[in-house]
Amino acid sequence: MGIKRYILLTVVYMLAIGLYVYSFNGDMYTLEVYTFSLELPVALWIVLPTILLFLASITHMMYYSLKDFWKARSINKDFENFKTALSEKVMGEDSVVKYKTEFFKFVGKSMKMLDYKEIEDFISKDEKIELNRQVVKDINDGKVVELKKYRLSSQNKLLDQNNFNRLTEDVKYASTILKECTDKNSKLYQKAYLEYIKYSSFEDIKKIGFTPTKETFRILMERYLEEEGTESIKMDLDSIEELLMQFKANREDYLELAYEIKTKLDPDALMALFEKLYNSTEHSAASDAYLYVLYELQMIDKIRDILENSDEDEFVKWKTILFLRDHGKNVDSGLFLRI
Secondary structure, three states: OOOOHHHHHHHHHHHHHHHHEEEEOOOOOEEOOEOOOEEEEEEHHHHHHHHHHHHHHHHHHHHHHHHHHHHHHHHHHHHHHHHHHHHHOOOOOOOOOOOHHHHHHHHHHHOOOOOOOOOOOOOOOOHHHHHHHHHHHHHHOOOOOOOOOHHOOOOHHHHHHHHHHHHHHHOOOOHHHHOOOOOOOHHHHHHHHHHOOOOEEEEEEEEHHOOOOHHHHHHHHHHHHHHOOOOOOOOOOHHHHHHEEEEEOOEEEEHHHHHHHHOOOOOHHHHHHHHHHHHHHHHHHHHHHHHHHHHOOOOOOHHHHHHOOOOOOHHHHHHHHHHHHHHHOOHHHHHHHOO
16 A cells, blocks of 8 residues: 555544534543643544544655665666676776675676676667677777777777787887787787788888797798898898897708799809808708709709718718719709708
8 A cells, every 4th residue: 555545544443533522422522641631632533543543654655765775776876887887898808897786786796797798689778888899899899999088997808809800900000019019929919910010121020129030030031032022131141141040940940041032032142041040050950952953053062072072971962963963963952951
C-alpha cells in the first residue's frame, strides 16, 4: 500500500470512529495529571491513541522510504559509475571510480581481473560504451584512430596497435616511433626500425644507434644494389666491411655478398674489397668469397697459389673445382659452393 493511500484511509478511519462516538456521547472529559489539565471531547480521547499510532507509523514509513530512496540512488549512481568503468575497460584501462554499495564494490574489483573481448550480439545501449567498442574494433581492423582525447596509459596495447596501423599506412611514421618509443625491445620499435632502414639514408640510420644484424644487413645490401632510385642507398666499402664485422658474418654471408655485389662494383673495386677482407684477421670467414671473386675475374694462378699453400683439408671444394676445370669440366662455382 502506498503511503498516500495509507494516510487517506487512516484519516477516514479516525473520522469515522470519532463521529460514531460523538453521535451517542458528545460530552467533554478532562485529563488531570498533577498540575497539568487537558479537556477534550470524549470522541477525541477515543481517537487520540489511533492518532498517535498513525503519527508513529507515518514516521516509521517515511524513515524506511527515505532509506530505500538513498539506497536506490546509490545503486543508480553506482550503475552509472559501472558503465563508465566498463567503457574504460573496453579501451584496456582500469577505472579508478569508487562505489558506495557492496555489490558494485565487488563487481568493480572483479572487473580489474578481466580482459575485454568483443561480443558481436551484445548491445549495451550506452553511448560511451558503444563508441569505445567501435574505436577498439576500428583499431583491430587495421584503421588509424586519434587516441589523444582518451588519455590512455603509456602501457595500453591499443596505442601500440594503432601505431602499427599508422606505420602500415605510412612507413615514414617509423621515424616518429623511434623517437618516442622508450622500449627498444618492443615489437613496435623493432618493426619501426626495420621500416626506417628501408627508406632512410645510411647517415640517418647510423644516428639512431644502429646495431646491424644479418637481416638488417640484407635489407641495406638490397638497397645498395638497387639502381639509382628512391629505394637505393649510398654506402662506402669501408662501411660494408664494418657492418660485416659487427654482426659477425659467416662464410655464407661473405659468399652471398660476393655473388651479388659483383654486378655493382667494377673489377678493381671488387678485387680490392675482398682482398682486404681476406687479409684481415677480423674477416677470417671471407676466404671462400675471395676465391670466388678471383675465379670470376679469371685469376686462376692466384687461386692455385693459395690452394698450394693450404692444408690438405682446406678449400676442398675449390680444389675440386680446379681439378674439374683442368680436365675440361667447367662448373658453376657459385652453385657448387652452395652445395
